[in-house]
Amino acid sequence: MKKLILAGIFVAGAAIGLALAVSGPAAQQAEPYTMTSFGPWNAAVAKTHVPMVKFEKTNMGFKVTVQVDNHPMDPQKPHWIEWIRIDDAKGNRLAEKAFKPTDPSPAVAEFELPAIYDSLKVLEHCNIHGTWLNEAAVGLK
Ligand SMILES: [Fe+2]
16 A cells, blocks of 8 residues: 555656646747746846847858857756857748857857848747847848
């Protein structure tokens, strides 16, 4: 009887763990969060997750520098930026950089792109807070 109860507790615990893993905020995310639409999070979380974008003209086109300010790269918790990605306005992937939790903070990625884009979807993904978007108009200096 004792074994049966323990087995029941184990099964119930596994079911709860699975339910939590599947239903976490990031798992339910249908669209990337933004500065004004941040799902279960708040404006303070949005400020540390929406990627900052800078454009610089180059001989080949332009350089995009993406930085996620004031966000940890913490292998202990763990809590870190898993990747930074650039999509075109239609959502086609143009470039991506993956990070390890041991990489330095802030997470920064630089990409060189041809000067054929008016706007880009700049995304980053945090292992806890999900995917965040900055739709950036390409402004060249
Ligand atoms: Fe985060």
